[in-house]
Amino acid sequence: MRELVVAIRLFIVLTVLTGVVYPLIVTWIAQTAFRDKANGSxxxxxxxxxxxxxxxxxxxxxxxxxxxxxxxxxxxxxxxxxxxxxLGPLNPALVGGKDSAGKEVPGAIADRVEALKVAGSSEGKVxxxxxxxxxxxxxxxxxxxxxxxxxxxxxxxxxxxxxxxxxxxxxxxxxxxxxxxxxxxxxxxxxxxxxxxxxxx
Amino acid sequence: MGWAQIVLYSVVLLLCAKPLGLYMARVLEGQTTFLSRVLSPIERLIYRHSGVKPETEQSWKTYALAAILFNVLGMLVVYALQRFQGELPLNPAGLGGVSPDSAFNTASSFATNTNWQGYGGESTMSYLTQMLALGVQNFVSAATGIAVVAALIRGVRARETNSIDNFWADLTRSTLYILLPLSGLFSLVLVSQGAVQTFQPYAKATFVQPTKDADGKPVTEQVIALGPAASQVAIKQLGTNGGGFFNANSAHPFENPTPITNFLSMLAILLIPAALCVTFGEMVKDRRQGWAILAAMTFLFAAFLIPCVLAEQSGNPAFARHGLTTNANWEGKEARLGIENSALWATATTAASNGSVNSMHDSFTPIGGLAPMVLIQLGEVVFGGVGSGLYGMLVFAIVTVFVAGLMVGRTPEYLGKKIQAYEMKMASLVILIPCALVLLCTSISFVWPSADPSVSQAVKGMANPGPHGFSEVLYAYSSMGNNNGSAFGGFSANVPFHNFLGGVAMWLSRFWLMVPVLAIAGSLARKKVVPTGPGTLPTHTPLFVGMLCAIVLVVAGLTFIPALALGPGIESLRMAGGAR
Known part of the structure; x- marks a missing residue:
């Protein structure tokens, strides 16, 4: 029982320390020294x-x-x-092949290569x-x-x-x-x- | 350049282990350190306000009771804060309460130092929940691990006593002298590189070129999630927690903005677990013992790191069909970090029970994904979690001296303590419980029907077809059953079945191991020290290091090779065969 009381009291104290004081101090320093970066650049x-x-x-x-x-x-x-x-390395949705319904699909990579070609980036490897x-x-x-x-x-x-x-x-x-x-x-x-x-x- | 970064990483890690390890030994012995002038008044203040009497000696049972009470309490608070966050302040994104099953899973996850995440941070948790629930657990669950290993070390070196010291003091000192200063320093480095640390609401930007959503509707606005992330990222790495502030974890540019933060994050992941080996050597007054354990960990780490890097470099042969410049496996990796840093991170985060990711493990090649999965299945003892990795490895050391003792027909000893039936029973529990949890939970999820009775819960959650889908499930329960927390992230685990089963697995694998470890500590503490004789197996030699590595590998191999064959095994054969 004594241990339970200690557990509760210590939990509260450590929560204040690590969950309130620590992030607030870090935020304060960050906002002072690196304002632009701390707010998302x-x-x-x-x-x-x-x-x-x-x-x-x-x-x-x-x-x-x-x-x-x-x-x-x-x-x-x-x-x-x-x-x-x-997507796993052999997933047809990525690299093409037969999907779960047995239908042949080109896969996302082929689609993207094609889109680049259509837009006019066609010379050389991608x-x-x-x-x-x-x-x-x-x-x-x-x-x-x-x-x-x-x-x-x-x-x-x-x-x-x-x-x-x-x-x-x-x-x-x-x-x-x-x-x-x-x-x-x-x-x-x-x-x-x-x-x-x-x-x- | 990739390999140069890997070599530099290993060198810096090993160089940092000694000074930090010696410092931590002083902290755990209650001696003064260079930070005492600032921190010891705070320490006394904490004791006064919480009623802790740091000199009170505890038996192993009281120590274990204290640890469990404290962590149950933490779990309840984390659960409650998630459920009621909608009504609580510091919630600029207006996020509602978390569902009961997800909140239970997350509470168990963070209280057990696992930090498995079924949810996406920026779309689920308010700033208050992140700080007051998850951030606090990041500290105290890690400190609990350090406390328990300190107790085990004291048990090893004690002579005929019932006491293994005071859990409350160990917890407080680990938090105050080790985790807080390192986290404060590291979080500021993170911010200086671009990690966010703010209480402002999510930013709204106008896309330079508007885009379309999945239904073809135009989207012109980019809502950019922000928050007090850096302070949490720092402790998530140092405390081997690994729970990301954002869903993409350390792949997210706001958590890991540059290659330098990436390097330091990886360092933070293995820093304390590596240094604790030195702490161990120092506390048992034979530094060679600590170096031997560290050598075994480093060897096993390298043995998995190298194939992982090679597999991701040589990549996916299917890419060549599309006329790409390289087969290197860029899917799920960040351009600024690159292939090698992603593979190195994946190995480090799973060797330690960290579980944060800077790339998506689900998209790794079969062998690239096998390495992290096996490192988890080894029982999180290759560096492992802060504290828990070392106590796991010391249990393996006990098993190793036992096996060696059987070979020569002598009663085994470790550091002058006879290893007898009681210690071996407890050691077996520590090693077998996670193995059983992983295999049983994986199996149960494959036979448990989902809402559609023809499909099991496991199959329903798979995001990838074929053996890769099986790997997703096996990885999920390996991760939760060993308190790692990383995932093959496509697997839809955020449903009541997996939340409940996984939540229970994480709890058992943390506290069902902690109790037998403390039982070993208590039992060893009561024993006499036997003098070293000609029949004693020295435990600091390369021979012992080799035997220790072999035992770790054999246990995991016998347990998991059949299951691994079904996942990464078949997948790598299919890839080699040019599957399409």
């Missing part, structure tokens, strides 16, 4: 929020660079319900990251190769030179962190916003 344009630097958006217009496929529901890049496709869904469904990045594939199409759709587009891509390519960590990537939303600005000028 939001991007504003003309006074309204157009997204977050860390959260991707869907694009299928030829004049924009396309992001990676997103498996969030009910629409891609739903930042209120993150998640991946969870980088794998550009046609596979990310884990979060919110991946803001694509690989530099995936950007390369789309440069000619975007330039044509915007009436810009490929070199001009490529220069903007290069400016938004992030190398490995400290030259070692992770992979080199291109931030798609920032790149597309920069393209819109460049074209207006």
């Amino acid at each position: 939001l991007i504003s344009k003309d006074g309204k929020i157009v997204g977050s630097r860390l959260i991707g958006q869907p694009f299928d217009d030829p004049k924009y660079f396309w992001s990676r496929p997103s498996a969030t529901v009910p629409f891609p890049y739903n930042a209120a319900a993150s998640g991946g496709s969870n 980088p794998t990251d550009l046609v596979t869904a990310s884990g979060s469904g919110l991946d803001p990045h694509i690989s530099p190769e995936a950007a390369d594939l789309q440069v000619a199409r975007v330039a044509k759709a915007r009436g810009m030179t490929s070199d001009a587009v490529r220069a903007i891509v290069n400016a938004h390519t992030e190398p490995r962190q400290l030259g070692l960590f992770g992979e080199p990537v291109v931030n798609v939303l920032e790149l597309n916003l920069a393209l819109d600005v460049a074209q207006q000028q």
Whole structure:
């Protein structure tokens, strides 16, 4: 019985410490020292929020660079319900084959490769990251190769030179962190916003 | 560059283990540390307000009772907060109460340090529930693990006493001196890289190019979920909890924004479990014993890490049919993190009973997915959970000296304590209970009819056809039956049947192991120390490390190979055969 009383009292004290004091102190420091990041690295344009630097958006217009496929529901890049496709490596819905009803289906990857071709990115092999869904469904990045594939199409759709587009891509390519960590990537939303600005000028 | 990151990771991990391990030994011995000036007044304040008398010695039974009372209480509070969150403050997204079965499953999950998640964080839990229910359990369930292993270590080294010290003091000191400072520091690093930490409501952005939903209706607005995430992500990694603030867990850019946070998160996952080996060596006054345990863990970790990385790199041969640049398995992985960091994380998070993910394990290749699944099935002893991993591995060490003793016909000893029938009975319970839970729960879910009587509960929840669907179910119950918490996430486990069965499995696998472990501690504490003789098996040699690894592998192999053959086994044959 004594132990039960101690359990209840200690539970309350530790709850206050780890569930109230700790997150509040961290929040206070974060909001003081890293205000922009702590609030979601939001991007504003003309006074309204157009997204977050860390959260991707869907694009299928030829004049924009396309992001990676997103498996969030009910629409891609739903930042209120993150998640991946969870398709297994042999699932016909991903790689094609006979589905459970015995019907031959092309699979998501084939559809995406086809969509890229239709939009005008048809030369060369397609980088794998550009046609596979990310884990979060919110991946803001694509690989530099995936950007390369789309440069000619975007330039044509915007009436810009490929070199001009490529220069903007290069400016938004992030190398490995400290030259070692992770992979080199291109931030798609920032790149597309920069393209819109460049074209207006 | 991928392998360079993996090597660097291993080196940094092992370098950090020693200083932190020695520090934790001082904390658990009640000695002063460099943080005492700041923290010991707080410690005394906690004791005063909770009526704890830290010097009171407890028998193993009182210690176990205290641990269970405290965790039952935690479970009740987590359950209640979820059910009533709709009426409580700090709920800017206006989320309603959680269903009874899901709330029970989550309460059991977080109180047992499993952090299996049937729900999606941003669409289910209010800020208040995240902080006051889940965040608190992240700390105290981890601290409970550290306390129990401290008790076991004291039992091993004690001489003819009934006491294994005080649970309340161990719990408080672990939280205050180990988990809180590390979490505070780490959460600020996370925020500095872009993890969110705010009480503002979800942000609303206008899509640069509007999109369409599944019904073809236009969508112009992106609601961006926010919240006090960083403070919770820090402890979820350090405490081997693993429950994500957001549904996508550490694949989500707000939980794991950059490769550097990814590296540090992986470090945080294995840091305390690795360092506790050093703590063990220090507390039994023979550091070699700690290094031997750490060596066994590191060897087993590498043995699963390498095939996992290779499998994900060589990837999916089906990709080649579509004219892609590489077969590397990018499905379910983040561009900034890459293949190797995803495979390394998957191995680390399942070696430890962490269970957070930075990529979707369900989309891994057959062998890539086999590695994390087997690491879970080994009983979460390869690093394992904070505290629970080490006490699990020490139980395996006891079994190892017993098997060695049988071979040469001598009474086995571990660290000067005779291992007798009572210890072996308890050790068998610790090893067999999770094995039985995994296989029984998987089997039950395959025979239990769902609402449609022609389909079992297991089959109904599968998201993928064929052997991969079986793997999803086996992984789910391996994860819950060993307190890991990661998932082959396509499996629809958030239904009353799986919530209930899994909730019970998580509870049993935590506390039905903790009690026999504490019983061993109590029994060893009462024993005399026998002097080392020529017939004593030294337990710090490479020979012993090898035997320990072999015992761990053989137990899991005998238990799980038939089941694994049905899932990843068949799937890898189909992949090799070019299945379509």
